[in-house]
Amino acid sequence: MDTSSLRLGRRALLASGGALAAVGASLPARARVGTRARIVILGAGAAGLAAAARLSQRLEGAEITLVDSRREHLYQPGFTLVAAGLRRPDYVVGRTADYIPPGVRWIEERAAVIDPDARRVTTASGQLVHYDFLIVATGLELDYAAIEGMDVSRIGRDGLGSVYAGPEAAAATWRAMSEFADRGGVALFGRPSTEMKCAGAPIKYAFLTDDTLRRRGNRGRAELVYNSHNRVLFSVPIVSEKVRMLFRDRAIRVNHEHELAAIDLGAKIATYRTPTGLVPMKYDFINVVPPMRAPEVVRRSPLAWQSGPFAADGWVEVDRATLRHRRYREVFALGDVAGVPKGKTAASVKWQVPVAVDHLVADIAGTTSAEAYNGYTSCPLITRVGRAMLVEFDYDDNLVPSFPGVIAPLEELWVTWMMKEVGLKPTYLAMLRGLA
């Protein structure tokens, strides 16, 4: 794309101390770039809001528009705490409006069509929104329909749990798990074979169920089974091995190459797809994690990968280092919807957003950016209430600890639990405001 029309020279307006104070920032004073560029951000979740905040800090005069119909903001990493009975559902619910930076326009509608050739988006009501730059941050879609017999409205009854389906579903999952912990029986856990957000979450929930049973003195009355979709337990080999050892230690049985295909909610039978055919398993409690795909508006657009491993589920075809679209240079994708090998966590969003914003601002300023995203992903892998492991890794499966030599990544620590329970939410909210 030719961005020359947007380049108003390097009209860099120095941000005054007052301007910085206005956004409540303590960021180093940085030149703000003047522009009239129209920037449209699809999705006002973790990535969309953080990008809007960063862009409005760095640009002067840009027309920034957020498109999202959701008025509630969901702090998803807190779902696990709700499903562990430690927090009420309102802990994870905020108001989108509270995080929209001043001067940013919000269209309270879903995007229905993305036309990157015409550089415009059509909203659900038919409104046309033209852009010079587009940031796709629509998150992902939970494809419960892909599991035959699954009914989201029955979560919380008859031993059916699903932490992912929303705050109320997470609370209902806790009720079902708690009832199970009183009675005992067979509990099933697992994950889909698609890309998914927070790949550690299903593992965490197996550990939390084990812990709840132990605290109630009922561990001996229960059998816990983790059905892994492939031959490992986690995509990072060293973490996979650690989880294997912890599962053995806690007597959580593992089946490999088992993926949930169907569920009979009345009879409480889950049917798994395996290399040798369908395998039914009786359960008393199950935590269903559905397959995950890019939202339909993205899947149907030309922005999706056309071939390769990310094509089937419609993830956006971006360069893994810059998050810039490989075919449409003025388009970026951030967060869960980005078609990169790692990075479906809020922690990744925190690292991705400054990179993409820097490239976008460089385009406007007529310069280049050297910023690169290394695939940083982080997961406080809860191993029981009160302890967790701070697992941080990059595209190459290297462990990249934030506190090397201080917080051991593969050790179950109280300090990591403290981070998860106390530190993560305020850090996340500060990220939404572009301050972390």
Added chain:
Amino acid sequence: MKDFDIGTLVAVLRELLGPWLWVSLGVAAVAAVAFLYVVVRDRGVVPSRLVWSEVVAIGGGVAAVLITQRVTHSGFSDLGGPIDWVLLAALFIAGAIGTLIAAYAAFGLMCGGSRRRTVHAATPRADGYAPLARQASPRL
């Protein structure tokens, strides 16, 4: 953590505590000012008052640890590695120091500006010996 600096820390604390950040900073500032006032007024630290403040401070340190554990649904059995013990000690020390300053200031204000109980650095006696109190507990 990418770009973790003091600004990030303040932003995170603001999200964590909301208006309570300013309340707690205000309380800390009042306690610190009161402490300084009492020390300047008395021209030194009163040993007996300091000892009582230290006793209260131990309670403050213990309270900091227990409150943190309660808020975070955790307990002593969750301490896993050395860094956990460091954190526990840091919480205790922070709670104890805060309480010490506040308690000393509160005792000082309650007692009023009684000069009698103050240890003066240099009040030479006619016989050349230092005052007894000074020998027993040197001025801090």
